[in-house]
Amino acid sequence: MKKSDFSFDLPQDLIAQAPLAERSASRMLVVPPGDAGYDDRQVRELPGFLRAGDLLVFNDTRVIPARLFGRKQGSGGRVEILIERLLPGNEARAQVGASKTPRPGNLIELDAGGVAEVVARDGGFHHLRFHVDGALQAWLEKAGRMPLPPYIQREPGADDAERYQTVFAREAGAVAAPTAGLHFDEPLLEALRAKGVGFGHVTLHVGAGTFQPMRVDDVREHRMHSEWINVGAALVEQVRRTREAGGRVVAVGTTVMRAMESATVDGELHPFAGETAIFIVPGYRITSADILLTNFHLPESTLLMLVSAFAGRERVLAAYAHAVRERYRFFSYGDAMLLHRHD
Structure with missing residues (x-):
């Protein structure tokens, strides 16, 4: 498997340089399982795609002015x-x-x-x-100053101190935001509660290594950067109860997926706190989540490889091509996609 297998053409003007006025106004590309067509929506419509008893899992890390x-x-x-x-x-x-x-x-x-x-x-x-x-x-x-990603070609402004932080951030330690979580505001969270969707949290302190390019073409030779995670006993119990009741686990972002897969042994989630250098690529079977909400990631990045492992490489790259044609906004301050696990 080559990193070039995860390449795609991205016009520079689709790289979002600033957040929208409203967090949940971002677009959301819904990618159903199988060969069903795409659905162009907004993140504020997420409750319509979930069911009572589903569990949303957020990363509660807080970005430090690093x-x-x-x-x-x-x-x-x-x-x-x-x-x-x-x-x-x-x-x-x-x-x-x-x-x-x-x-x-x-x-x-x-x-x-x-x-x-x-x-x-x-x-x-x-x-x-x-x-x-x-x-x-x-x-x-x-x-310190807020560490905006290298592809944002401007200096941080006063608004970034609030907008490059999720509304549920509480555990300080990240130097980059868990960007899928940036789409959630209080009205959306309230609508999800009213729907009967549960909330759980893990912590993964996103490191600057997340922006480092893969320097080898053979994916097997890549050495993944390490990040600190905490998957608590309370979250493990929430997942167990959700599964037993027939609900689905929805990972909000690749950082949540990395944390939960790092804490999974033989298909079972366990409490775990410590370092993870897990590298998830197609061929790896993800079991910790059924649905993934995630932003659009860099070409040839390890995050795009993780998403491809979750939903299928060809399906994901075809969805990216659709997103480019429809002029979705890419990367940290960009739009989102909602994917189902490919089994």
């Missing part, structure tokens, strides 16, 4: 820091952009105040120790 700027002490060279993961003791794993890569022992004077000390290098990442006023996470909430 983007910082500074200068190398001594040379004065400009530096951009994108924190990948917070570590104990005011330390962090981060991507560091500079004309000359900082070495261990170098100091970066931060524009927002304080200093970042380079402790070590680990592949494409740096281990940094922050000397700032107070705990790093709390300091970032005041001093």
Whole structure:
């Protein structure tokens, strides 16, 4: 299997650069199982495609303002820091952009105040120790900038602090939003409750590695980045009761799918907290969810491969071609698609 098997032509002007005025006003491409035709809808119509007793599973991770700027002490060279993961003791794993890569022992004077000390290098990442006023996470909430994805060609604005965050975000630790969840607002959640749909949560702290391109053509040679997840006992019990009552499990986004599949052993979901580097590609049998709501993903990306494993590669790529023709909006601030599992 080659990464080129997941390529498609995407006009640049279809890459959404800003969110719509209303979260649930985004379009939703409904892709039924089998060969049935597509249905062009809006996300606010989601309750009409679900049944009482179904369970929506959200990722409750919260995006931290993980983007910082500074200068190398001594040379004065400009530096951009994108924190990948917070570590104990005011330390962090981060991507560091500079004309000359900082070495261990170098100091970066931060524009927002304080200093970042380079402790070590680990592949494409740096281990940094922050000397700032107070705990790093709390300091970032005041001093950091929202880390919009690299394909959004503008600086973050005031609205992004709210709109690049789901309305149910509560567990801080992500450096990118679980974008399928961005479509949900309070009116939609209320309509789903009125329908009798249940809500559950997992946590997966999305890392900057989600934007790194696959650098090998043979999919089997790709090394997946690691992310921290928590699938709690309460969610496991919700899924069990939903299944026993004949309801369906609906994963809101690929991050939820990754978390639940990582916690699945022999077809059964179990509580699990820790790291996952699961890589889901066609040929992998997904059992944790029956329906997937997801945004449109980058060509040749691991997320597109996951969606293809769920609904079938040919079916998914044909749906993407339809989305391009109908000028759906792509990626993080873009539109969504609703898919059923391909068995």
